[in-house]
Amino acid sequence: MTIQPSLFIPHGGGPCFFMPDPQDRWTSMRAYLEGLAASLPARPRAILIVSGHWETPAGFAFTGAQQPELIFDYHNFPDYTYALKYPVPGDPALAGRAAKLLAAAGIPAAIDPSRGLDHGVFVPMKVAFPDADIPIVEMSVDRSLDPALHLAAGRALAPLRAEGVLIVGAGMSFHNMRAYGNPAATEPSRLFDTWLTDATTSPTASRNAALQGWADAPYARFSHPREEHLIPLMVAAGVAQGAGVLDYSDEVLSTVISAFRFA
Template sequence: MVPALFVAHGAPTLVLEENQYTKMLKGLADRLPEPRAIVLFSAHWEAPVQMVSAVEEYEMIYDFYGFPEEMYKIVYPAKGNKDLAQKIVKLLEESGTDSKVDAERGIDHGAWVVLRLMYPDARVPVVVLSVNPALSPAEQYYIGRALAPLRKEGVMIIGSGGTVHNLHRLNWNSLEKEKWAATFDDWLQAKIEMWDTDSLFRYETEAPYGREAVPRNEHFIPLLLAMGAADDGRKADLLHREYQHGSLSLCCWKFE
């Protein structure tokens, strides 16, 4: 059975960077079973209903501004999987979650930054899914749990976002991690490793610096979705954690 992953995608330029985090991501595929397909929840696709992509081949979405010109020349030729998209819709329906198929949207940087680092040859077909910030943390988790059976069929489920993601608190000149960001992630790590979903679902009020770390939940949601997809095993391994610009968390979790 392939694991579920939560992968922080950082800033879009992560895809071009050489650091310990990108080194880990570039070698991660060699440490994991080869998936027959990937289902990826992207923090950069928000929708009020669960959207499921169903395209033959994705067009690129450069959903960022003011970055180096080379960023807008990157092409990741990801293929879709329409049959898998329909199976996802069925699993969500069986769990009581409404969903819609999208046959036009391209692939945003929340997805292609992660995938290009992990699978640079785009050999694994991908179905990208949206996130709905209006749902409760428990509801997010249950959506991930609804897709758990796919892992037994060789489908890797990835949540792409960020645990500490407050762009207003970034210190662009800092090479040291901010204490408040690390304190939040320490709390998060303890609760994840205990699989304490009750506390995780109340992170906004229980976690130290919860509101500073997660001013909006769209980047945090993919963590809960990925965890839900491993509810049957409830084993969590923190593969990497570091920070950019003081508080932008770059972490990767494996769930089995």
């Protein structure tokens, strides 16, 4: 099968892509997500997506449902956003394969047969793959949020790329809820984004070292008071053996938001 890249993508704000957007705040991000399928070297056999909205203690977990439900884990949005549909199938066999790959690397992993897909998964995937015909397995992040552990998890999962599986980290490269929409946040977010882009597009060894020390970057803790939305990048980067490329960048809600691709 064609080897798939790995991606780190923004999932937007709640159900933003399915609401009126008169100020075009989400237009460029939506366009990026809409173009993902056509940008891939082949149609994925399945998608394994890491969400910062699912944390598990002492290791990782994978959704094992044949037909996962949706988890509407956003709040204070219009009623119709809680009736969104995305009847995508799961892939229990892929969940099992991924768990075994982690276990073989000495990383604890489990399968959750009942958990559904949170909005960090179904919102961007509904935009990128609207036909809901490519099986999806969601992967948690470890509650430790240890960058080295998540890079190692990515390395362990790398064989899936040659099996037609697209591996995606879904989060936000900037995630400070109190700073969104504040013009004073623009320059700090840009400085962090410049550092993050330089780190992510560096050769593998220096990239991994930089990402492990992300908290020392300019305005790191301003950009991520808590890093659960950045950690999926570590898995996507760990999958790859080469430098990443900047796949998307724009100013959204007065902050710079980027996406990355790894061949």
